[in-house]
Amino acid sequence: MYRQLKSTIYESLEPHPVSDGAGRFFDIFIMALIVANVFVVVLESVDGIALQYASFFIAFDLFSVTVFVIEYVLRLWTCTANPAFRGAVVGRLRYAATPLALVDLLAILPFLIPMIIPLDLRFIRAIRLMRVFGILKMGRYSYASDMLVRAINREKEVIAIIFCSLLILLVFASSLMYYAEYEAQPEAFSSIPAAMWWAVATLTTVGYGDVYPITPLGKLLGGVIALIGIGMFALPAGVFTSAFMEEVQKRRSGCEERPAVRTPEEIADLLERFSSLKQAGSISEEEFLAQKRRILGK
Amino acid sequence: MYRQLKSTIYESLEPHPVSDGAGRFFDIFIMALIVANVFVVVLESVDGIALQYASFFIAFDLFSVTVFVIEYVLRLWTCTANPAFRGAVVGRLRYAATPLALVDLLAILPFLIPMIIPLDLRFIRAIRLMRVFGILKMGRYSYASDMLVRAINREKEVIAIIFCSLLILLVFASSLMYYAEYEAQPEAFSSIPAAMWWAVATLTTVGYGDVYPITPLGKLLGGVIALIGIGMFALPAGVFTSAFMEEVQKRRSGCEERPAVRTPEEIADLLERFSSLKQAGSISEEEFLAQKRRILGK
Amino acid sequence: MYRQLKSTIYESLEPHPVSDGAGRFFDIFIMALIVANVFVVVLESVDGIALQYASFFIAFDLFSVTVFVIEYVLRLWTCTANPAFRGAVVGRLRYAATPLALVDLLAILPFLIPMIIPLDLRFIRAIRLMRVFGILKMGRYSYASDMLVRAINREKEVIAIIFCSLLILLVFASSLMYYAEYEAQPEAFSSIPAAMWWAVATLTTVGYGDVYPITPLGKLLGGVIALIGIGMFALPAGVFTSAFMEEVQKRRSGCEERPAVRTPEEIADLLERFSSLKQAGSISEEEFLAQKRRILGK
Amino acid sequence: MYRQLKSTIYESLEPHPVSDGAGRFFDIFIMALIVANVFVVVLESVDGIALQYASFFIAFDLFSVTVFVIEYVLRLWTCTANPAFRGAVVGRLRYAATPLALVDLLAILPFLIPMIIPLDLRFIRAIRLMRVFGILKMGRYSYASDMLVRAINREKEVIAIIFCSLLILLVFASSLMYYAEYEAQPEAFSSIPAAMWWAVATLTTVGYGDVYPITPLGKLLGGVIALIGIGMFALPAGVFTSAFMEEVQKRRSGCEERPAVRTPEEIADLLERFSSLKQAGSISEEEFLAQKRRILGK
Structure with a gap:
């Protein structure tokens, strides 16, 4: 039951490209909150507005941080449902070190740090501006960021x-x-x-x-x-534009071949992990073969 | 007779790519009037010129608006000659909602609004500047606007x-x-x-x-x-330039295939409309088949 | 003898891509004079230099104009050696109207006008600056200008x-x-x-x-x-760059096919002219056929 | 023994693309010194820093110049180990005239000139700034400079x-x-x-x-x-970007064909030189054939 709940929550937190009601609604809610959050940081920097709507901003900040903290804790708790992050402590640490998890942490730190450590004014301003980087959380839901990252990566x-x-x-x-x-x-x-x-x-x-x-x-x-x-x-600019256009073309022609981007080391690592899972009896022989085919991109 | 007159006027108002005397002359007249109109708006903004030639500008404005209003009314009246806009009221409303008809309306509104509603000075200036957008009427006669729009659309x-x-x-x-x-x-x-x-x-x-x-x-x-x-x-800029160049290439190689740009929904819609016209006896069997071939781009 | 002299001078004045001693030397001399001339116009605009070297500048100007006038007169006299400009008056007028001949005229006018018509100071400055356009004479000797013109022409x-x-x-x-x-x-x-x-x-x-x-x-x-x-x-900029690069590629791959750029009207015109020359007995049957093959680009 | 030592040093001074311990370490040491040297020139120009760390800068300059002078002298001494620079005097002069050797000289001249000739202050500043050009020494270790040079060369x-x-x-x-x-x-x-x-x-x-x-x-x-x-x-910018991208593509597709860039004159020159070496008995028949194959890029 506990494992099932964890797995369900894990699935709910992942992006849902195909609309399926609640899951899709959750995605849009988080995205809207991220955008609103950045919008608030920008508005808060305007003196007049900051004073006039101070109470609203405080309320909104509290709401945002609550949602983001809950989201982060849930992700950290359920990540072990993914075979890649097995292991109560090691798996969770490994998950916490992935770029997307780091961005999630970055998005809540600016709220938490000032609560924990007393800081001078200038540093507080820096911390609050850090909240702008919360927009990187959007990367999880957008294939655009994917294309940009890959265009840069490739060149x-x-x-x-x-x-x-x-x-x-x-x-x-x-x-x-x-x-x-x-x-x-x-x-x-x-x-x-x-x-x-x-x-x-x-x-x-x-x-x-x-x-x-x-x-x-x-x-x-x-x-x-x-x-x-x-x-x-x-x-x-020229190199980047041409790399970006090639990524666009690739996506359009449908030959996306994501797995092929994996390095041989990554493939070896993944195979080893699933192999040990099979030996430990956590997954069946068939499950192992299916994963293997997926990893090798067949 | 009435139907024939309407159909003739409808044809006259459409652009004439192949020169045929009167029709082509009408096109050029409207285009010149549009350009002159924009030119006048620009000149009117210069204080010295505005005062010196005030009477000329007023006369020219009256002439322009008269021509554009007549043109708009004629278009609205005769649009029902096009099977796509059948229906005295529904068809005309549908026509009025097309981008080109909206631009035609936009070009005469700045003349008409100040006549109907009393406005404060600042708003009047805004309204007069709106006349600059009358230049979008040129879109009807220029395949360049077509290429730009399609280049943007495609990307x-x-x-x-x-x-x-x-x-x-x-x-x-x-x-x-x-x-x-x-x-x-x-x-x-x-x-x-x-x-x-x-x-x-x-x-x-x-x-x-x-x-x-x-x-x-x-x-x-x-x-x-x-x-x-x-x-x-x-x-x-890079993406737009390459999209534009591809449109240019396409036009040059002659494989323009305009009908192919129609979405399946548009095609289904057109076929249905002609089919009902045939059943109502408005068009003959042969006419229907010819239209069908045209729609399917054969 | 007279005809032979004219023909020899005509040949000497044309650019000599393949070095053949005297002819090539003449090309380089004219080009150096053009560049020096522009350089002098630029330097003359600097007050200090203009005063200090006034006598040198006057001497150089006289020398330049003498050479350019002689060159222009010779070109005009000998152009009839080219079958395309037959006719003592009509042919010469037609030659004088070609872009390169107009540029030659433009290069000497700034020297001649002030000698003929008395002008006020401001106009004299304008006239002297016109001498800068003498650099367009370089177009005759450079295939770069050719490539630029064709890149623009094509698009x-x-x-x-x-x-x-x-x-x-x-x-x-x-x-x-x-x-x-x-x-x-x-x-x-x-x-x-x-x-x-x-x-x-x-x-x-x-x-x-x-x-x-x-x-x-x-x-x-x-x-x-x-x-x-x-x-x-x-x-x-994008369109021009890509057109220019294509011209460069074309030149490199050797498939220059200049004659193919001729419009059908030009071809008809040229054929007609040579045909009449043959009928008048000015050129032989074989010469006519050779010209025809050349015109048709075979 | 003397010849062997010279040859070993010659090999050590050449860049080592494949890491082999000491050789690779030497490359990195020289590169680090070049970068540090430029960094120091930049910092020295800041008044405050120049005064405060004067003694450090002097020490560092002495160290740099010592290393670079030793490097230059060693290169000049051992260059005759390369068949292309045979001849105690002629060969060394020919080597000293290669671009990379000139850059090496350029990198030490700014240290040596002020020691030899007494100069006024302004000229000393110019000389010291010349040290910035020492960074061109990096060209020996970087294939990027290669690509840039070839992209420019080609167009x-x-x-x-x-x-x-x-x-x-x-x-x-x-x-x-x-x-x-x-x-x-x-x-x-x-x-x-x-x-x-x-x-x-x-x-x-x-x-x-x-x-x-x-x-x-x-x-x-x-x-x-x-x-x-x-x-x-x-x-x-457009021409250069496209030329650079083509060089990148070429390098990637592995068909680098460096020898093919050699002009026929260079090839003839090299063959002749090795042929005379063989006749003088300096290299064996097999060595000669291997060199020939390498030169012809087979």
Whole structure:
């Protein structure tokens, strides 16, 4: 009975892509609460509104944290229903370390920390802003986040190379500009790190206009750096867009092949786990074979 | 005779891609009037010009509205010549609810509302500016608008996902920046919504320069946010460009297959309607078969 | 003898892609003169330099104009050596109307006009700046200009559509912003044309920062317009880049097929001309057939 | 023994893609020193830090230069172990002229020059900043630099064409703007070169906001130039991104075919060199055949 209840709750907490009444309603409720929560954090930062609706905000915060804490505790309790997280303590710790569980924890910590530890004002503000990250909880319900993560993942090596190159280019551009402008504008170009602020604003083409070269040499260098550097700084956007479009195409053509994304290590790990479950008699021979087929993506 | 007149007028009002004298002339006349109308709204906003040519503008406005009202009334009257809008009242209401008919209405409302309801000055300005939207009437004559709409339509799911992601990124960036700069610039970064103005200006790379970080932490955060965020904010442009280019390619290769864009529901609906017309004896058996072939795109 | 001389000069004036000593030297001399000429115009605009080297600049200008005038006169005289420009007067007029001949004229007019007509100072400056356009003469020697022109040509319909859409978007954005900001900033947003300056600076992401919304409604509108509009304003760059890359690919794969670009009218026109030349006995039967094969691209 | 030692050191100095203990450790040590060196240059430019940690910076500089000088001397001594650089003097000079050896020299010159020649203060700053270019030494260990260089190489002709076109466009835009704004803003648009600063800031969409047109004609011109020019200035980024992505694809599909990049001249040169080595008895027949196969990429 206890095991059955746990399993039912576990199922209820998982996202329900196909509408089945109560389960789907629960998903939408949690999503709405997440969005409302972020909305409240944003509104609370506006002085006038914060004062006027103080009591409402407190009530809403209490309600949110209660729901999220209950959700987190339930998830932690029932996670052992998943064979991947067997083991009262080890399994639960392993579950608590998954990205989604960490996000769940991150979403409730900003409520809990100030209750436990007394903090100075500035730190409290930081903690409250952390609540904005609660929106990452949406990742569980949205395949969009999936696509973004996979697009980044697939090109992560290339993106890392590009970012290193951009950093090097940034140091070059800043050093040159520091040399050219230091004497004319010792305030704005006081050091290479200060010149980097100019370089970032220029190479991303944001161009706030708070710092810009004024000497002829600086303007010439600035123009050449802008012309050459922009091509480099446009690279990550181009790479990311094309990776994202490929993910979209893949999803559309239906050949999603999620299991194939698993690394050989992950597959070996999963097989081993199910194998030990079979030996312990927790699952039958057939169940084991079905899991194996699923893992190998057949 | 009455039916024939209605049908002839209906045909005259439809766009004439192949030049046939009078019909084509009418198209060009309406298009020129639409463009002139927008031009007048733009010029009227310039104080000097508005005063100097006041009488001309009033005369032109009266002429425009007269033509557009007549056009709208004629369209509403003759739309029943189209089997899709059969029914003196129901058919006309259904026609009035089509996007193009709504745009036609939108183009004359700004003239009519101030004649009917007395309004305060600010509202009158808003109403007059609404006339600018009359340019959407051009959509009837241009296949470009068609291509743009279809390019958006085809990727609407992806574009919606991206805009949600951008919104989340915007909230993150603004919250971080609000935290970093609030104490140094309580005016510019007074709240998270205020910081959003900075975030939009930065992530779109517009960079007006009215707000920018001044603290070292803010500049570091700003630089990182710019580097990472710009890739995300370049996504919709990339997706839209590639969708648009595909529409262009499709049109060029001649495999336009407009009817194929019809959803099965639309096809079923059209067939049913013609079938009932045949049973009512309004159209002959052959006419029905021809329509059926046209609907099925054969 | 006269005809032979004309024909030899004609050949000398045409670009020589394959180096053949004197001819190639002449090409390089003209190109260097064009570049030097533009360089001089740029330097002359700097006050200090203009005064200091006044006599040098005058001497150089005289030299340039002499060479360019001689070149133009020779081209005009010898063009009749090309069968396409037969006819002492008609042929030469037809030649003078070709884009390259017009550019040649444009390059010498700025020297000649002030000698002929007395002008006021401001107009003289405009005329002298016109000399910058002399650089278009380079088009004769560079296949890059060819590729750019063909890339634009090939997508000219699409680019025209996009520019119209951008114009409409510009009018919409300006009208909305004019409405939102007129009362708060009657100076910067004094009229819709004034608001267009803001719209262009924002939608192209230049963002000088001389005008920007300050009201909450204006900032909201500005943010939404920026997010949506940038996708549209990135379109022409995307379309042009892909068209240019295709031209590059085509040139590389060697399947240049220039003749195929000729319209049927051009082909008919050329055939007719050569046919009449054959009938007049100016060219032999074989020559005619060779030309025909060339025209038809076989 | 001497030859063996030289050969062993030569091998140790070459990058070790496959980890083999000591060799790999040496690579990482040099890379860390390069990065630390750049980091120190950047930090030294900050006044406060420079004073506080002066003695540490001096010590670190001494250590760096010692290591880099030893590395350079060893490379120069052992390079003759490579058949391509045979010859005690000629071979070493040829090695010293390779890009990577020049970068190695560039990395130690900023330390050595001030020790040898007495310099004024401004020049010393320039020399010290040169140390930043020491990061180019990383190129030996990173295949990313390889990919960037090859992406540029492969499109270098196209990129050159585009940059020429951009330059011409820049001159045009500046001349027009100089004409339009000179009278209204004789300071900001004092000459065409001055107007080029505006043109670069606008056409790259950086838009600092230090110079912008204020006359109606200037704003109109500025808007049109921005709309047209941005498409051109986006070209190099697009071309470079697509070339880079192709290099990435090539590396991924494993068909890297490095030897195929060699020009026929390089191949002939290498074969000739090994052939003379064989005749001199320095390498055996089999060694020669193996080298030949490697050179021909079989």
